[in-house]
Amino acid sequence: MKLDFQHTQAAHCENGVTTSLLRHHGVNQITEPLAFGIGSGLFFIYIPFMKINNGPAIAFRTQPGLIFSRTCKALNIPVARKKFRSKAEAEKILMECLAAGQPVGCQVGVYYLTYFPKEYRFHFNAHNLIVYGKEEDQFLISDPVMEMATSLSSYELERVRFAKGAFAPRGQLYYPKEKRPVTDEQVKKAIRTGIHRNINLMLRIPGPIAGIRGIRYTGKKIGQWRDKLGPKTAGSYLAQLVRMQEEIGTGGGGFRFIYAAFLQEAYTYFQIPELIDISKQFTKSGDIWRSAAVQAAGIYKGRIGSQADFNVMSEFLYTAADIEKQAFQDLAKIKWPA
Numbered sequence: 001m002k003l004d005f006q007h008t009q010a011a012h013c014e015n016g017v018t019t020s021l022l023r024h025h026g027v028n029q030i031t032e033p034l035a036f037g038i039g040s041g042l043f044f045i046y047i048p049f050m051k052i053n054n055g056p057a058i059a060f061r062t063q064p065g066l067i068f069s070r071t072c073k074a075l076n077i078p079v080a081r082k083k084f085r086s087k088a089e090a091e092k093i094l095m096e097c098l099a100a101g102q103p104v105g106c107q108v109g110v111y112y113l114t115y116f117p118k119e120y121r122f123h124f125n126a127h128n129l130i131v132y133g134k135e136e137d138q139f140l141i142s143d144p145v146m147e148m149a150t151s152l153s154s155y156e157l158e159r160v161r162f163a164k165g166a167f168a169p170r171g172q173l174y175y176p177k178e179k180r181p182v183t184d185e186q187v188k189k190a191i192r193t194g195i196h197r198n199i200n201l202m203l204r205i206p207g208p209i210a211g212i213r214g215i216r217y218t219g220k221k222i223g224q225w226r227d228k229l230g231p232k233t234a235g236s237y238l239a240q241l242v243r244m245q246e247e248i249g250t251g252g253g254g255f256r257f258i259y260a261a262f263l264q265e266a267y268t269y270f271q272i273p274e275l276i277d278i279s280k281q282f283t284k285s286g287d288i289w290r291s292a293a294v295q296a297a298g299i300y301k302g303r304i305g306s307q308a309d310f311n312v313m314s315e316f317l318y319t320a321a322d323i324e325k326q327a328f329q330d331l332a333k334i335k336w337p338a
Contacts, residue, residue, distance in 0.1 A: 001098055001099070001133050001134050001135070002132070002133035002134075002135060002140060003098065003101060003102075003103055003132045003133050005020075005024060005103050005130070005132035005133070005142065006020070006023070006024070007020070007142040007148070007149040008020050008023075008142075008144065009144060009145070009146065009147055010032045010144035010145065011032060011145075011254055011258060012032070012036070012041075012061075012144070012145075012254070012255070012258065013127050013128040013129065013143070013144050013145055014039075014041075014061075014064065014065075014067045014068060014128045015032045015033075015035045015036045015039075015041065015067060015144070015258070016032060016128075016144020016145070017068065017105040017128045017129065017130055017144055018030070018035040018039065018067055018068045018071050018072075018105075019031060019032050019035050019144075020130060020142060020144065021068075021103065021105060021130065021175060021176055022035075022071070022072070022075075022077070022176065024103060025077070025176050025178075025179045025180075026179055026181070027075065027077070027182045029182060029184065029187050030071070030075075030182075030187075031265060032258065033258050033259075033261035033262035033264075033265050034187070034191070034262060034265055035067060035071050036067060036255075036258050036259065036262055037191065037194045037195065037198070037259060037262030037263070037265075037266065038070065038071045038074050038075075038187075038190045038191060038193070038194040039062070039066060039067030039068065039069075039070040039071040039074075039194060040062060040066075040067075040070060040194050040195075040197040040198040040201060041061050041062050041066075041067045041255065041258075041259075042061070042062075042198055042201075042202065042255055042256070042259045043059065043060065043061055043062040043198075043201055043202070043210070043211070044059070044060055044202070044210065044211060044212075044214045044215050044218075045057075045058070045059050045209055045210040045211075045214050046058050046209050046210075046214050046217060046218040046221070047059075047209060048209075048221070050166065052123070052124070052165075052166050052240070054236060054240070055236060055237050055239070055240025055241070055243075056237060056240065057166070058218070058240065058241055060255050061255055062201070064107060064126035064128070064167060065081070065107065065172075065174070068105065068128075068174060069081070069174075070194070070197070071190070071194075072176055074186075074189070074190035074193050074194065075180075075182050075186055075187070075190055076180065076182075076186065077176050077177075077178065077180050077182070078176070078177040078178055079174060079175070079176060079177060080174060080175055080176075080177045081172070081173070081174040082171075082172065082173055082174070083169075083170040083171060083172045084170060084171035084172075085170070087158055087161075087162055087171065089171075090158075090161060090162070090171030090173070091154070091158065093173065094106075094131060094173060095134070097173070097175065098131070098132075098133060098134060102175055103130050103131065103132035103133075103142075103175065104130065104131055104173045104174065104175045105128055105129070105130055105173065105174045105175060106128070106129055106130070106131055106157075106161055106169070106172065106173050106174075107125070107126065107127070107128055107161075107167075107169040107172040107173075107174075108125070108127050108128070108129060108157075108160035108161055108163065108169055109123070109124065109125040109127065109159075109160050109163025109164075109165070109168075109169065110122060110123075110124045110125070110127045110160075111123050111124070111160075111163065112156065112159045112160050112163065113127070113143075113152075113160055114152065114156055115141075115143070115146065115150045115152070122243070123163075123165050123166075124167075125163050125165055125166060125167040125168055125169055126167045126169075128144075129141055129142065129143040129144070130142040130143075130144075131157070131173075132149075135151075137153050137154050138151040138152070138153060139151060139152050139153070139154065139157045141157075184269065187269065188269045188270065191266045191269060191270075192336055195266070195331055198328070198331075199328050199331055199332050202324065202325075202328050203325070203328050203329070203332070212321050212324055212325045212328070215317050215320060215321040215324070216317070216318060216321045218241075218317055219313075219314040219315070219316075219317030219318045219321065220314065222237075222238070222241075222310055222313050222314045222317065223310055223311055223313075223314040225237055225238075225310060226307055226310045227307065234299075234310070235299055238296040238297075238299050238313070239296075239297075241296055242293050242296045242297050253286040253287070253288075253289035253290035253293065254286070255286075256282045256283065256285045256286030256289060256324075257282070257283060257286040259279075259282045260279040260280070260282040260283045260286065261279070262279075263275045263276070263278055263279035263282065264276060264279050267279075270336070270337065272334060272336075274330065274333075274334055275334070277330075278327050278330050278331055281323055281324075281326065281327040281330070282324070282327055284323055285320050285323040285324050285327070288316055288319050288320045288323065289316075289320055291316055292313060292316035292317060292320070295309070295312055295313050295316060296313055299313065
C-alpha cells in the first residue's frame with residue numbers, strides 16, 4: 001500500500017508536514033514560510049521548572065501541533081487529530097487512514113528514530129513526520145527534515161509514536177479532513193490573522209518567561225548561571241539551549257530566517273513596503289541568535305568559560321530581544337488594506 005504522495009524537504013518538521021499535507025489536498029499556495037507565519041510559529045519560552053535532558057525547557061517556536069491546526073483553521077479546512085492509550089488502536093486507525101488514501105502526520109520522539117544519525121538522537125518528543133504507506137512490515141515515511149523519503153518497521157514506528165517523557169505523543173496522528181479550494185483572498189486574511197496573533201504572543205503575554213520578556217529573562221539568567229550553578233552545570237544548561245536552538249527543527253536563528261521569508265511572501269500579497277523592511281530586522285535577529293549559539297557552544301566545549309564569556313552570551317539575547325521587540329511593534333503599526 002503506497003499512496004501517491006510527494007515527499008518535500010523542509011527546514012522545520014511541522015512546517016514541512018503542514019505544507020506537504022495541504023498540497024496533497026490541493027492547497028498549492030502554501031509554502032513553508034507561509035505555513036510558519038500563518039500558524040504564528042515564532043515564539044520563545046523559558047521554563048526553568050521543567051527539565052529536558054537535564055536542562056531547563058526552552059522553546060523557540062509555538063506549542064507542537066499549533067502550526068498545523070492554526071494554518072488549517074485560518075484556511076477553513078477542518079482537521080482530524082487523535083491520541084491513543086492503546087498501541088493496537090493507534091496502528092488500526094493509522095491503517096484505516098492509509099486504506100482510505102489519507103497520508104497522516106504523526107508526532108513522534110526523536111531518540112529511537114533509526115534513520116537519524118546517532119548524534120541527533122536524544123529525548124525530544126515533538127518531532128513531526130508523515131506516514132504515507134506500508135509495504136510488508138515497513139511503513140513509508142516522509143520526514144520533512146530528510147532529503148529523501150525513508151521507512152520504519154512497525155515496531156520502530158510504534159516505539160517513536162509512544163515515546164515516554166515530556167510532550168509524550170501518545171500515538172498522536174492528524175490530517176486535513178476534507179479537500180477544500182483555497183482562494184488568494186483566504187490566504188491574505190490568514191496572513192493577517194497569523195501576524196496579529198504573533199504580535200500578541202511576543203509582546204503581550206503577561207509574565208516574565210515568554211515572548212520578548214522571556215528572551216530578556218533568559219539573558220539575565222544566563223549571566224547568573226556560572227556563579228550560581230558552577231561552570232559544569234552552567235555549561236550543561238548552555239548545551240541544552242544550543243540543542244533546542246540549532247538541532248531541533250532550525251531553532252532560534254533558523255525560525256527568524258523563516259519568519260523573514262514569510263514577511264517577504266506576505267509582501268507579494270499586499271505590496272506593503274514595511275513588510276520587506278521588517279523582514280530584514282528578523283534576518284538580523286537570526287544572525288544574532290546564530291552568534292549566540294556559537295558563543296554558547298564554545299563555553300560548553302571548554303574553549304571559553306569565564307564570567308565575561310557568559311556576559312557576552314547574555315548580551316546576545318538582550319540584543320535579539322531589542323530587535324524583535326522593535327520588529328513586532330513595527331508590524332503592529334502597519335495599516336492593512338480594507
